[in-house]
Amino acid sequence: MLMLINGQRVPAASGKTFDNINPATGEVVCTVPAGEACDFERAALAAKAAQPAWADMPFYKRSEIIYKYTALVREHVEEIAQAACAEGGKRIDECRDEVLTLCMVFETFTEAAHHMYGNTIPLKAEARTENDIIFTVHEPLGTIVTITPFNFPIELYAHKVAPALITGNAVIAKPASDTPLATTMLTELLWEAGVPGGVMQLITGSGREIGKWLEETKLVDAVSFTGSTEVGSSLLASGAKEIRRTFLELGGNDPFVIFPDADLDLCVTEAIGGRAHNAGQVCCASKRYIVHESVKDAFAEKLVKALSALKLGNPADPANDMGPLINEKAAVAAMADIAHIIDQGATVLLGNKREGAYVWPTVLTDVSPENDVAKDLEVFAALFPIISFRTFDEALQIANQTSFGLASTVMTADMKTAMKFATKVQAGTCVINGTGDYRSVHQAFGGYKHSGLGREGTSTTLREVTQEKNIALKNILK
Numbered sequence: 001m002l003m004l005i006n007g008q009r010v011p012a013a014s015g016k017t018f019d020n021i022n023p024a025t026g027e028v029v030c031t032v033p034a035g036e037a038c039d040f041e042r043a044a045l046a047a048k049a050a051q052p053a054w055a056d057m058p059f060y061k062r063s064e065i066i067y068k069y070t071a072l073v074r075e076h077v078e079e080i081a082q083a084a085c086a087e088g089g090k091r092i093d094e095c096r097d098e099v100l101t102l103c104m105v106f107e108t109f110t111e112a113a114h115h116m117y118g119n120t121i122p123l124k125a126e127a128r129t130e131n132d133i134i135f136t137v138h139e140p141l142g143t144i145v146t147i148t149p150f151n152f153p154i155e156l157y158a159h160k161v162a163p164a165l166i167t168g169n170a171v172i173a174k175p176a177s178d179t180p181l182a183t184t185m186l187t188e189l190l191w192e193a194g195v196p197g198g199v200m201q202l203i204t205g206s207g208r209e210i211g212k213w214l215e216e217t218k219l220v221d222a223v224s225f226t227g228s229t230e231v232g233s234s235l236l237a238s239g240a241k242e243i244r245r246t247f248l249e250l251g252g253n254d255p256f257v258i259f260p261d262a263d264l265d266l267c268v269t270e271a272i273g274g275r276a277h278n279a280g281q282v283c284c285a286s287k288r289y290i291v292h293e294s295v296k297d298a299f300a301e302k303l304v305k306a307l308s309a310l311k312l313g314n315p316a317d318p319a320n321d322m323g324p325l326i327n328e329k330a331a332v333a334a335m336a337d338i339a340h341i342i343d344q345g346a347t348v349l350l351g352n353k354r355e356g357a358y359v360w361p362t363v364l365t366d367v368s369p370e371n372d373v374a375k376d377l378e379v380f381a382a383l384f385p386i387i388s389f390r391t392f393d394e395a396l397q398i399a400n401q402t403s404f405g406l407a408s409t410v411m412t413a414d415m416k417t418a419m420k421f422a423t424k425v426q427a428g429t430c431v432i433n434g435t436g437d438y439r440s441v442h443q444a445f446g447g448y449k450h451s452g453l454g455r456e457g458t459s460t461t462l463r464e465v466t467q468e469k470n471i472a473l474k475n476i477l478k
């Protein structure tokens with residue numbers, strides 16, 4: 001594969017490449033250019049040159065291009081999904097869904113952008129402007145760099161690229177080094193639909209390279225990042241010098257709180273639906289199971305039984321429930337995290353087993369609120385640590401004792417308890433009687449505390465990727 005710079009398919013200037021490996025089979029999927037600072041700078045210069053004409057293009061014409069794009073993507077769902085399955089080890093049906101979600105996200109943002117109304121300041125509101133009319137319009141920021149993680153390469157690309165393009169920005173996309181192929185195919189289709197080659201570009205390579213470049217360049221107006229808190233924090237620091245807008249969607253260690261009156265079968269279905277999804281590599285999946293002591297054992301028993309029935313295997317075969325983690329290194333790291341949690345006193349009820357990049361669903365009980373996993377240790381695998389509580393206040397305290405705050409779940413039959421919890425939990429989303437692995441394109445998705453800065457969704461992102469200009473018609477009423 002090649003990178004996409006200024007309308008051309010090119011290798012890295014250095015000629016360096018690396019292999020992309022299918023984590024399920026160990027086979028080479030493709031050879032990927034290892035982009036470096038000079039490649040990014042070249043793309044940023046092309047973006048600066050191309051963006052003004054794109055911003056000037058009538059909005060309805062940009063919309064036509066986006067609708068042409070989603071029609072093209074729908075013609076290529078299968079090949080893009082197969083590429084995503086091979087490079088990321090994600091179940092094939094989930095990959096197909098992700099491609100269709102991309103179409104929905106692009107179309108919904110395009111529709112929402114039709115309603116980005118400006119403001120008219122109330123007439124004669126103050127003496128010194130009483131003969132003036134002041135109104136506002138939204139203008140693009142310029143060039144936005146989007147950096148996305150491996151776990152939802154297509155959907156998260158859509159959440160960033162769609163609002164940026166429709167509002168007239170240029171985009172330089174940097175996919176995760178483990179998952180560059182599907183997003184490259186999707187970017188080529190944007191060109192085919194009519195987005196100019198300097199307006200939409202894609203550079204592959206290591207995250208470190210783009211991080212170094214962003215510390216130096218003056219050509220980027222905003223960075224939209226989804227990934228780990230550690231990298232997000234470094235991007236915020238490097239953007240400070242340039243007063244660069246930096247939007248961050250970061251990690252999570254979200255609580256799933258079960259009160260004694262909850263429907264335990266529903267708890268099990270929702271817990272597994274969220275945590276086994278994408279083999280446990282989901283930012284907003286519930287990751288700490290905070291269960292009332294009176295139902296802890298019953299929940300654990302039902303959970304172990306249901307998880308034992310899951311089939312692990314090649315994600316290209318739809319008969320399998322779970323595929324591998326993104327690579328063997330990630331699987332080794334997840335097992336080390338599990339060993340650490342056990343060292344701190346947890347008891348294994350199921351799993352704690354790895355083969356290659358596959359990690360079996362693991363249930364740990366007797367997890368103390370002092371255990372690292374009960375606080376800030378985010379584990380990217382289908383891990384269910386069970387922590388017990390006695391009172392509402394204790395449950396809330398454990399739920400909030402983390403520096404993260406992405407999503408949360410409360411399971412109870414009592415809406416008063418649910419609403420009390422939802423209003424007190426420190427998280428960007430609270431799902432009542434459902435897994436925290438929950439996202440609507442319209443909601444303002446994002447995190448409290450170290451889980452992020454800014455929000456993504458049609459109710460909010462269009463304002464984030466634009467700036468509001470005031471136009472004053474002085475003395476027009478005189």
Ligand code: NAD
Pocket residue numbers: 147148149150151152174175176177205206207208210211212226227228229231232234235249250251252282283284378406447451452
């Ligand atoms: P990561 O931070 O290692 O990588 C994310 C992206 O950043 C990749 O494209 C990577 O190449 C790039 N990158 C790495 N180092 C960089 C640097 N120094 N400068 C600039 N870019 C750099 O994260 P990951 O392992 O791919 O993803 C897992 C993490 O992402 C988890 O913490 C998860 O919770 C989080 N995540 C958050 C959301 C959300 O919406 N909040 C969604 C998905 C994943």
